[in-house]
Amino acid sequence: MKLYYDFHIHSCLSPCGDTDNTPNNIVNMALIKGLNVIALADHNTGRNCPAAIAAGRKSGLVVLPAMELTTSEDIHILCLFERYEDLCKLEEHIRGTRLRIRNKPEIFGEQAILDENDEKIGEEEDLLIVSAGVSVEEVAPLVKGYGGIPIPAHVDKQANGLIGILGAFDYGLGFEMVECSADCGVDLPRIVDSDAHYLWDIAEAEHFIEAETCSAHGVFAALKGLCEEGKGARGGKGAERKE
Numbered sequence: 001m002k003l004y005y006d007f008h009i010h011s012c013l014s015p016c017g018d019t020d021n022t023p024n025n026i027v028n029m030a031l032i033k034g035l036n037v038i039a040l041a042d043h044n045t046g047r048n049c050p051a052a053i054a055a056g057r058k059s060g061l062v063v064l065p066a067m068e069l070t071t072s073e074d075i076h077i078l079c080l081f082e083r084y085e086d087l088c089k090l091e092e093h094i095r096g097t098r099l100r101i102r103n104k105p106e107i108f109g110e111q112a113i114l115d116e117n118d119e120k121i122g123e124e125e126d127l128l129i130v131s132a133g134v135s136v137e138e139v140a141p142l143v144k145g146y147g148g149i150p151i152p153a154h155v156d157k158q159a160n161g162l163i164g165i166l167g168a169f170d171y172g173l174g175f176e177m178v179e180c181s182a183d184c185g186v187d188l189p190r191i192v193d194s195d196a197h198y199l200w201d202i203a204e205a206e207h208f209i210e211a212e213t214c215s216a217h218g219v220f221a222a223l224k225g226l227c228e229e230g231k232g233a234r235g236g237k238g239a240e241r242k243e
Ligand SMILES: [Zn+2]
Pocket: 068, 076, 153, 154, 160, 195
């Protein structure tokens, strides 16, 4: 079945994410847009994922747990998971490596952790938009080791994109999929996401993947399948299919 997706949405836990980007608002906006599956990908944390997954379950939207990891070179890597427990293990790993700088909400923005009813249950005190002590060479094996799919985010953007920072795409780094907005010249399957920091930026139902079932398992298996196609035979079918 065709599942319309947006795998890169920030919540109010990202300091740069709008405070209106609560788990329920994100889920409801995604449904209004006609999406079937989203991933919540805050900077270096997945702590609003349980609320978003629960909100999605109530409303019939599949929500994958994710994070947008910042490598030590300031490259953004979208890390998609099937299970929240696996994402937690990655978060625990990088938490110990991140520079500990206290967030100043008045400068960087609030970092609110919410429950499935959008009630505030905590706040992340350390600034999330700092680099983790994980290099771009280490990140793909690390994320795969915890069961995730590492995807260089917005590779075609100058700011925090892999190509902009390294100067070229290095196929030896172990990535099997990229995220970009248009043809970025990388010979791997690609996904197209919104990187929404505001509700209105969440993607329209434009890009889809073919999955067996409309579930986290089905979507993750479909993504893994695309990665397999991308392995070895570069130029395999992309995830970017547009009507
Ligand atoms: Zn980014």
